[in-house]
Amino acid sequence: MTYDIAAPEPAGMVASLSSLGYSLPAAIADLVDNSISAKASTIDVEFTWAGPDSWIAVIDNGEGMTADDLVTAMTVAARGPAAQRSASDLGRFGVGLKSASFSQARQLTVATATDGEWNVRTWDLDVVEKFGQWRLLRGADKSTTALLDKIRSTTNHGTVVLWRRLNGYHDVTEDDERTQKQFYAEATRVESHLGMVFTRFLTGSRRRTMRVSGTLVDPWDPFLSTHPSVQRLPVEDLPFGGGSVRVEAFVLPSAQRLTSAECDKAGGPRGWLDQQGFYVYRRDRLILAGDWLGQRGVRREEKYNLARIAVDIPAEMDVEWGVDVRKSSVVPPVGLRPHLRRIAMQTRRRASDVLRHRGQVAARTHGDPLLYAWKVQRSDDTVTCRINRGHPLVKAALRPGGGNPDDVRALIRLLEETVPITALRVMHETDTSDDPEPFGGPGPADDGASEVAQRIYEAMVTDGRSPAAARERLRTMPPFDQMQGFWNS
Structure with missing residues (x-):
């Protein structure tokens, strides 16, 4: 049969890979997968604030890669899901390093060594889009090279993955304290996420040392498996x-x-x-x-x-x-x-x-204050139900001078749809199954749900979150975590 070669256009492919919906913690976890596959015993994640020049790096002391292996690792989908992998390899599609990185930064540089000789390659998405070609740059620019020299330790093997020109930070200034605080808050989220995802690698005989900005990652056992009452x-x-x-x-x-x-x-x-x-x-x-x-x-x-x-x-x-x-x-x-x-x-x-x-419920008291409009607590045999003052819509409605009428209307609708009936039932030790579904239940969001979600989104952006971070938070915020809407796209 005759055929045509229909190769994907680089800029379009980059845009597609950048839009897979990675959160920052999930993207860094993908890089840590590679470090574990490389048999690293120590993995460091570094966050450094420098305004638009802020950077994030993952550094390990694993086996490292040869120059040929590095080029393969930097090639999009060089190894498909059917490729033979070692028992310690956590990868699957061969795009994790690239897709995770492109979702967070415009420049990805990897430096790696197996025997003291460091090999360096760089993806600069501006270069890819300008020339319409997959130009994998050998080495790095002067400022990145200087940064790599500072990051690398004296070891003769291992890998450094460096993200520069981070998405969402190109138009900030170094003295922007609110954005700086948000940047380091992301580091705390990453630390918590890694402790959950890699618990089995942080405990037992195969224990790795993992740090985020110098703080040891604490493993989180969701099953309390060592507790005598479990x-x-x-x-x-x-x-x-x-x-x-x-x-x-x-x-x-x-x-x-x-x-x-x-x-x-x-x-x-x-x-x-x-x-x-x-x-x-x-x-x-x-x-x-x-x-x-x-x-x-x-x-x-x-x-x-x-x-x-x-x-x-x-x-x-x-x-x-x-x-x-x-x-x-x-x-x-x-x-x-x-x-x-x-x-x-x-x-x-x-x-x-x-x-x-036998129990008391710890309902909606230990989660993120952005998630729930209501707080239900039980203390000294007394049940209390309060509106969560930390919720973005509540904060917007309580701003000095009065809230925006659209925010207030959205807040009222949200409170109506999420009355904590289930939590109150549990607190009172009842057992029924006719609990209401907020906004009609899971599935595509209707106009009412979308309007409330839009107001929450705008309130979070006004409060200093980036649009990407606001959408990510909506994806985990009940009841929108069970719906499909603009926050999933």
Whole structure:
């Protein structure tokens, strides 16, 4: 047959790779994957504020790469998902380094050495777009080279991945204290995310040392597996496709069996409500944290906050589980869904029993103050329900001189749609299942939901967040985390 060569245009491909929806923590986790695959024992993530010249780097003491290996690593999709990989390789598509980096910066420089000789290559997206060619630059410009010399240690092997010209910072000044504070707040988020994703690599005999701006990353065990009061359900090995999927369910202790510090930590980076559900691991790397895998009628409710389930899938089952490029979502195979649902329902019943008969719920008290419009607490046998003054719409409505009428209307609608009925039921130890769905439930957002989301988005941007950070926050903010709208694009 005759054929045409239809090669993708570089600028369009760059735009596509830059728009895969990486958050900054997820993008850095993709780089850390490469460091672990390179058998690094120490991994440092450095954030340095310098206004428009701010930079982020990931430095490891792994095996490093030869010049040829470096060019392969810098080539988009040089190795597809079917390529042979070592047992320690956490990659899949061969685009993680590039797509993660292009989503965050206009310049990606990698310096690597195996035996003392450092090889350097640079992707400058301005150059790619100007010439319409995949021009991988050898070496780096003078200022980047000077920066690399400062970053590199005296070791004769390892890799440095350096991001410069960071997205969202090109029009700021070095003395912009609010943006500087936001920049370092991102470092704290990265630290928390890495502690969750790489817990199994930060503990045990294979322990790595991981730091973010000099602070040791603290592993976060979502299952409180060493706590004497945690309930473990029997481990199940579900056969599938010539292999098996390991599933272990946990019911965490009630709040009264945890110290205040333990309760705060167990709530996780996103808070108790958003951390319940399945935790899917691939080669010990966390892919998905706290999700009910889209099972019909199975949704997040406070009475199931103590239910967490570990699922270990072999890397060979990536296709069957629909592991995406960002390694942040999965879709379970049809043949396993009934078993996962059965385990989920059993774990949820156990968790509900603990809260109903023995526990106090830590509902909406340990999560991000941006997420919930209501705060429900139980203290000294008294239940309180308060509007969250830290929510962006509430802050906008309370500004001196009165809030914008559109903000106030959006706030009122949000409060109407998210009355914390479920939390109050759990607090009062009841057990019903007729809880309302905000804005009509999951799926495409209607006009009302989109209008409220738009006002929240604008309020966050006005308050100093970048547009990308505001959309990312909306994607995790109930009830918009269960909907499709402009924040997902």
